[in-house]
Amino acid sequence: MKKQDIFILAIESSCDDTGAAILKGNTVLSNVIANQEVHAKYGGVVPELASRAHQQNIVPVVQQALEKANVDKKQLSAIAFTRGPGLMGSLLVGTSFAKSLALALNIPLVDVNHMQAHILAHFIKDDNNKIPSFPFICLTISGGHTQIVLVKDYFDMEILGETIDDAVGEAFDKSAKILGLPYPGGPLIDKYAQKGNPKAFRFSKPKVEGLNFSFSGLKTGILYFIQKSLKESPNFIEENLHDICASIQHTIVEILMDKLKTAVKQTDIKQIAIAGGVSANSEIRKQLELAQKHWNWKTYIPKFEYTTDNAAMIGITGYLKYLQDYKAPSSVSAKARLKVTE
Numbered sequence: 214m215k216k217q218d219i220f221i222l223a224i225e226s227s228c229d230d231t232g233a234a235i236l237k238g239n240t241v242l243s244n245v246i247a248n249q250e251v252h253a254k255y256g257g258v259v260p261e262l263a264s265r266a267h268q269q270n271i272v273p274v275v276q277q278a279l280e281k282a283n284v285d286k287k288q289l290s291a292i293a294f295t296r297g298p299g300l301m302g303s304l305l306v307g308t309s310f311a312k313s314l315a316l317a318l319n320i321p322l323v324d325v326n327h328m329q330a331h332i333l334a335h336f337i338k339d340d341n342n343k344i345p346s347f348p349f350i351c352l353t354i355s356g357g358h359t360q361i362v363l364v365k366d367y368f369d370m371e372i373l374g375e376t377i378d379d380a381v382g383e384a385f386d387k388s389a390k391i392l393g394l395p396y397p398g399g400p401l402i403d404k405y406a407q408k409g410n411p412k413a414f415r416f417s418k419p420k421v422e423g424l425n426f427s428f429s430g431l432k433t434g435i436l437y438f439i440q441k442s443l444k445e446s447p448n449f450i451e452e453n454l455h456d457i458c459a460s461i462q463h464t465i466v467e468i469l470m471d472k473l474k475t476a477v478k479q480t481d482i483k484q485i486a487i488a489g490g491v492s493a494n495s496e497i498r499k500q501l502e503l504a505q506k507h508w509n510w511k512t513y514i515p516k517f518e519y520t521t522d523n524a525a526m527i528g529i530t531g532y533l534k535y536l537q538d539y540k541a542p543s544s545v546s547a548k549a550r551l552k553v554t555e
């Protein structure tokens with residue numbers, strides 16, 4: 214079969230977004246996502262509400278993906294789905310759905326590691342996009358993970374460093390919560406930071422060995438700073454929101470860039486990609502563009518829609534596995550904990 218005749222239906226349900234995508238070869242025909250508003254008022258994802266919403270959303274989301282792509286179920290070559298890591302109740306909805314549909318259509322099933330998929334999203338073919346060659350370094354930054362990964366081949370990866378406590382997305386979201394902003398606060402910090410002075414307030418950066426990260430101390434530092442400032446001036450947050458957000462964002466991005474510089478020194482690899490929800494952040498994007506100019510790095514920044522959780526990234530990973538003749542065993546099951554190297 215020619216690569217362009219391969220149609221993959223991909224399903225993503227690891228956390229709070231239900232996604233379905235159709236790929237034709239390495240191009241995306243549709244990429245549908247249903248966000249779950251239900252969690253905002255709880256200040257974080259409530260696992261039981263997430264799995265129920267996935268159950269409500271999955272059939273309409275898949276139907277929409279097929280319709281938008283103008284593809285019939287009978288044309289599908291394989292079904293790819295997120296096996297893990299993620300919330301067990303959420304993963305089970307996508308896994309059961311994918312297994313049943315593959316069985317009904319009598320086509321192969323391909324399980325996908327969500328963390329590999331964030332990285333492999335760079336191999337989606339778009340108009341004029343740059344595709345990294347091996348080896349490259351990927352900084353995966355999301356609500357659940359912060360890792361520097363050496364990518365030697367599609368499915369040959371090595372973790373060079375990772376967070377020892379909170380993920381960078383949590384650092385954004387928890388800081389936002391301290392400021393009274395709704396969940397997820399990362400994009401809001403980014404928005405308010407646009408008009409703020411990044412040097413207005415200083416927060417101390419953690420000292421962590423090698424290429425590992427730590428963000429819990431920063432969160433505590435921000436909390437104490439805000440509590441102290443509110444005692445002195447009750448309207449401190451409202452009066453300084455833009456500057457506070459810009460300063461928090463500046464500190465977090467500096468921590469990330471410092472580690473990337475160390476990784477480049479250690480490996481002598483200057484091809485740098487970013488992946489995961491936090492790579493939507495405008496400051497990290499700006500800093501990487503500057504690094505490309507000043508230090509001759511070759512940087513790869515995914516299209517906005519492929520940064521946060523989406524099914525297209527599951528589809529490209531499923532496609533790459535399918536090309537290697539991979540088929541999931543019929544006993545395949547969801548796995549809440551799964552390393553990028555598994």
Ligand code: KG4
Pocket residue numbers: 228354355356357358381382383385386397398399400403489490491492493494495520521522
């Ligand atoms: O990859 P993702 O969609 O889900 C996980 O697998 O975790 O990442 C979600 C995270 C959240 O913490 C969210 O606040 C953060 O990405 N995020 C951002 C921005 N957009 C999303 N953080 C900072 N700036 C942004 N523009």
Ligand code: ZN
Pocket residue numbers: 327331355489490521522
């Ligand atoms: Zn993710």
